[in-house]
Amino acid sequence: MDEDDFLERDRGLSQDQRAELGLGALVFVVMALLVALFVFVLHEAWPSFAHNGLGWFGGGGSVDQELQAIARSGDFKQAPVYTFHAWPLIWSTIVITVGAVAIAFVSSLFIAVFMVEFAPAWLRRILEPVVRLLASIPSVIYGLAAVLVLVPFIGNHLITQGEKASVTPTIQLSGSSLLAAIVVLTVMIAPIMIAVFADGLRAVPRGWLEGSLALGINRWRTFWKVGVRTARPVFVAGTVLATARALGEAIMLSMVSGGVGFAPNPVDGLMFFFEPSRPLAATIIAFDEELSSPPMKHTLYAIAAVLLFSSAMLSVIGWAAKQPMRRYGVVP
Amino acid sequence: MTDRLGLGLAWLLGLLFCAIAAAIVIYFLVEGIRYLRPDLLVTNPAPGVGESQTGGFLDPLLGTVIVGLLAMAIATPVGIGIAVWLSEFGRPTGFARLAESSVEMLAGEPSVVLALFGAVLFTVREVGFLSQTSHRIVLGQSFFAAAAMLSLVGLPMVVASTREGLQAIPSHVREASYAIGKTKIATTRRVLLPAARPSMITGTMLGLGRVIGDTAIVLLLLGGTLTFQPANSVPVLGLLRGTGDTLTGYIYYNAPTGDGNQPSKAYAAAFVLMLMVLVLNVGVDAVIRRSQRAVKWS
Amino acid sequence: MRLRSRVRGLAAVSVVVGAVALPATAGAQTLFGSGSSAEQPILQVLFRAYNRLHPSIKFNYLADGGNAGVQDVQAGRRLFAVNTRPPLPSDAGTTYFKLFLDGLCVAVNPSNSISGLTITQAKDIFTGVATNWSQIAGSNLTTTIDPVGRNSSAGSYTFFQQAVLGGQTQSSNVHPVTSDGLVATSVSKDQSGIGYVGLAHTGKGSGVKTVTLNGVACNQANIKNETYPLFRYIWGVLPTSSTSRTVEKFFDWVRTNKAAGQIISRAGAVPAFNKK
Numbered sequence: 067m068d069e070d071d072f073l074e075r076d077r078g079l080s081q082d083q084r085a086e087l088g089l090g091a092l093v094f095v096v097m098a099l100l101v102a103l104f105v106f107v108l109h110e111a112w113p114s115f116a117h118n119g120l121g122w123f124g125g126g127g128s129v130d131q132e133l134q135a136i137a138r139s140g141d142f143k144q145a146p147v148y149t150f151h152a153w154p155l156i157w158s159t160i161v162i163t164v165g166a167v168a169i170a171f172v173s174s175l176f177i178a179v180f181m182v183e184f185a186p187a188w189l190r191r192i193l194e195p196v197v198r199l200l201a202s203i204p205s206v207i208y209g210l211a212a213v214l215v216l217v218p219f220i221g222n223h224l225i226t227q228g229e230k231a232s233v234t235p236t237i238q239l240s241g242s243s244l245l246a247a248i249v250v251l252t253v254m255i256a257p258i259m260i261a262v263f264a265d266g267l268r269a270v271p272r273g274w275l276e277g278s279l280a281l282g283i284n285r286w287r288t289f290w291k292v293g294v295r296t297a298r299p300v301f302v303a304g305t306v307l308a309t310a311r312a313l314g315e316a317i318m319l320s321m322v323s324g325g326v327g328f329a330p331n332p333v334d335g336l337m338f339f340f341e342p343s344r345p346l347a348a349t350i351i352a353f354d355e356e357l358s359s360p361p362m363k364h365t366l367y368a369i370a371a372v373l374l375f376s377s378a379m380l381s382v383i384g385w386a387a388k389q390p391m392r393r394y395g396v397v398p
Numbered sequence: 399m400t401d402r403l404g405l406g407l408a409w410l411l412g413l414l415f416c417a418i419a420a421a422i423v424i425y426f427l428v429e430g431i432r433y434l435r436p437d438l439l440v441t442n443p444a445p446g447v448g449e450s451q452t453g454g455f456l457d458p459l460l461g462t463v464i465v466g467l468l469a470m471a472i473a474t475p476v477g478i479g480i481a482v483w484l485s486e487f488g489r490p491t492g493f494a495r496l497a498e499s500s501v502e503m504l505a506g507e508p509s510v511v512l513a514l515f516g517a518v519l520f521t522v523r524e525v526g527f528l529s530q531t532s533h534r535i536v537l538g539q540s541f542f543a544a545a546a547m548l549s550l551v552g553l554p555m556v557v558a559s560t561r562e563g564l565q566a567i568p569s570h571v572r573e574a575s576y577a578i579g580k581t582k583i584a585t586t587r588r589v590l591l592p593a594a595r596p597s598m599i600t601g602t603m604l605g606l607g608r609v610i611g612d613t614a615i616v617l618l619l620l621g622g623t624l625t626f627q628p629a630n631s632v633p634v635l636g637l638l639r640g641t642g643d644t645l646t647g648y649i650y651y652n653a654p655t656g657d658g659n660q661p662s663k664a665y666a667a668a669f670v671l672m673l674m675v676l677v678l679n680v681g682v683d684a685v686i687r688r689s690q691r692a693v694k695w696s
Numbered sequence: 697m698r699l700r701s702r703v704r705g706l707a708a709v710s711v712v713v714g715a716v717a718l719p720a721t722a723g724a725q726t727l728f729g730s731g732s733s734a735e736q737p738i739l740q741v742l743f744r745a746y747n748r749l750h751p752s753i754k755f756n757y758l759a760d761g762g763n764a765g766v767q768d769v770q771a772g773r774r775l776f777a778v779n780t781r782p783p784l785p786s787d788a789g790t791t792y793f794k795l796f797l798d799g800l801c802v803a804v805n806p807s808n809s810i811s812g813l814t815i816t817q818a819k820d821i822f823t824g825v826a827t828n829w830s831q832i833a834g835s836n837l838t839t840t841i842d843p844v845g846r847n848s849s850a851g852s853y854t855f856f857q858q859a860v861l862g863g864q865t866q867s868s869n870v871h872p873v874t875s876d877g878l879v880a881t882s883v884s885k886d887q888s889g890i891g892y893v894g895l896a897h898t899g900k901g902s903g904v905k906t907v908t909l910n911g912v913a914c915n916q917a918n919i920k921n922e923t924y925p926l927f928r929y930i931w932g933v934l935p936t937s938s939t940s941r942t943v944e945k946f947f948d949w950v951r952t953n954k955a956a957g958q959i960i961s962r963a964g965a966v967p968a969f970n971k972k
Contacts, residue, residue: 092480326871
């Protein structure tokens with residue numbers, strides 16, 4: 067007791083001020099780590115961007131062959147090769163992400179509405195923990211299930227010999243394809259969206275809904291027009307969250323997307339969905355063992371930088387989208 | 399009419415979703431039970447050809463536990479500290495808002511990117527003591543490295559949950575405490591945090607769930623040696639400086655797309671991992687339900 | 697009061713830091729190596745056997761492919777490497793040591809009736825010239841060929857490229873996988889599959905059958921007397937300057953020791969110089 071008083075008088079800083087400084091320093095350290103993340107990744111990524119300029123994002127040439135050349139150029143006395151055109155990987159990422167998010171959005175919207183408003187109580191009690199459970203299943207388990215069940219199914223029952231013959235020898239059609247990737251990714255991100263959407267819908271002030279009901283509008287239309295419209299910012303936030311998750315998914319996609327740096331061609335019609343590809347995050351995993359070779363390292367970090375910035379931007383958009391909800395005094 | 403369609407669609411999708419969820423869980427339950435034998439849990443992976451020689455997954459299982467505990471041992475105190483600062487102090491406001499968005503940004507980052515960050519961080523010579531150094535080569539892969547990056551994965555959960563718990567406490571509780579002369583930090587330590595304990599526990603368990611489910615960071619930062627390879631023979635620290643594997647890495651390795659390619663072992667390990675996740679989820683539910691029955695602020 | 701607890705705390709921290717920073721127990725060292733994943737199973741058994749003889753020596757091996765392993769040694773990132781192809785001019789700065797013999801077999805699905813291929817036919821398949829099994833005499837299938845191969849960091853890939861493809865890169869319809877085990881699995885599951893794998897992955901339980909190449913079967917005897925076209929030496933790679941004596945002694949042990957020779961042949965490779 068006496069010592070505390072003594073020290074306080076000596077230091078001139080109250081307990082609270084010390085605590086504030088201490089905790090503030092902790093916050094600062096974590097923020098500094100985030101900054102360090104950006105700095106380190108960009109620093110390692112710079113050579114790859116510098117050598118390729120904007121062509122880094124473009125197409126031209128086989129991206130797999132370019133990666134092979136990069137890997138092999140890590141040799142001692144050879145000049146390092148950095149030529150890299152990531153378009154097939156970017157296209158794969160876009161198609162898979164947009165496809166999964168689109169399907170998941172529509173489904174999650176209806177399921178969340180169902181869960182919050184129309185499901186009978188017993189079903190709701192089952193659905194809510196199930197959604198939470200599905201959202202926490204590790205991605206490698208989704209990947210395992212897909213590789214053992216979905217991929218062989220697509221390969222054996224949906225792909226015909228004629229289709230395989232028509233694309234050989236450019237690519238080989240097996241079950242690992244866009245279709246498998248989009249389906250599994252949808253199932254993976256839907257629970258996240260459902261959880262966020264449901265939270266938002268539950269936060270809509272009851273009075274507004276009851277007012278609408280009192281005017282004689284039926285339950286479905288009330289919920290749709292009033293509830294869903296009010297919670298619109300939450301839908302943006304949830305979609306953004308799910309998109310960030312989809313973008314960053316590497317493990318599951320490296321198992322089911324086909325593992326070839328090929329840009330699927332929409333002109334191929336239905337076969338488009340059976341074509342293999344490899345999104346950005348999965349490419350990092352596929353080549354991670356060659357990480358120590360400098361040109362490959364810079365290329366992989368460049369890919370990571372693209373992912374880093376995309377997720378950061380999505381974070382900012384999601385955060386900004388939640389602001390309107392705060393105005394209503396409704397914070398999910 | 400469209401209203402009926404909408405309602406019908408909602409029902410349809412809702413039940414379809416239940417069906418898919420049930421299918422996934424039941425599939426792993428069934429296959430897992432088929433392939434899980436008790437000896438798999440207590441034997442180590444061994445090099446060999448063919449399923450009978452390659453042993454079980456004891457070390458990966460322990461690896462998951464170690465990495466989870468270590469990561470949360472870092473993430474929980476740091477997360478609570480940040481949550482307290484955001485909720486109780488939070489000046490200047492610009493800095494606070496920056497801090498908030500930083501934590502959210504961290505939550506959204508793909509774990510591959512965090513893994514690559516760790517790969518740069520831990521191969522720096524000065525931190526070689528956290529992994530192994532031999533003949534001037536810094537390995538950069540160890541339990542310490544993996545747990546450090548995984549703590550970043552679990553941190554946002556702890557912060558968000560603790561913050562929610564703290565903000566749910568009505569302000570008159572704080573005012574009453576200040577009124578009798580307690581400092582802010584003492585109030586926080588003795589009144590608020592104990593009251594927010596369910597949220598802290600929930601946040602930790604949710605973070606732990608994310609940590610034990612991660613594969614990318616483990617692949618790049620833990621070395622992927624199926625058994626523990628301690629750095630030296632110092633009891634605990636040698637192990638943590640050494641390489642090893644976790645259940646997620648083991649499953650990835652033994653999936654048909656991985657080098658080990660033993661689906662039956664992968665099923666068994668997946669079953670165990672899912673059980674762990676399930677237990678965590680049930681735990682979270684139980685904690686939430688118990689806290690709702692707890693003391694209500696008047 | 698407070699000072700004493702502070703000193704105690706400081707003492708505890710320094711003990712922990714000391715334990716962490718303390719170099720490994722007397723004489724113990726970890727040898728970092730990398731390279732071929734085809735030979736990794738054999739290497740792991742050899743590492744363990746050597747460690748039992750010399751408990752203070754441990755190995756840490758990263759299977760990033762033979763070519764990547766050599767680059768690691770050149771850049772000083774690893775102490776030694778294991779590669780499955782002979783030295784090339786680009787391997788400057790390294791010295792290659794023959795360790796043992798292995799063969800690269802061509803494997804097909806058991807339901808494929810084909811029993812032998814010429815090297816030209818194999819080349820046509822893997823460069824995309826021949827795309828259907830009906831174009832290959834001796835096969836009962838009429839489906840599209842599904843070739844499976846290794847990725848570019850694999851020594852096996854470079855070896856196959858040199859010995860069969862005449863230096864050409866394998867066609868883009870060849871599905872590149874990261875280990876020999878995966879090649880064997882893909883081929884065993886796909887009727888129309890064909891791939892190249894090390895001898896160790898073609899045994900009875902592998903699910904694939906091998907074909908003769910230019911009339912010679914892929915087995916230990918033909919590899920030993922070098923009549924099988926795709927026989928190859930497995931090489932240990934060390935940096936020419938600042939070579940580690942410890943690793944050199946390990947390589948010598950692998951090459952000449954009788955017990956090591958038994959391990960090698962049990963694993964499906966062929967001991968070349970080991971005492972019987």
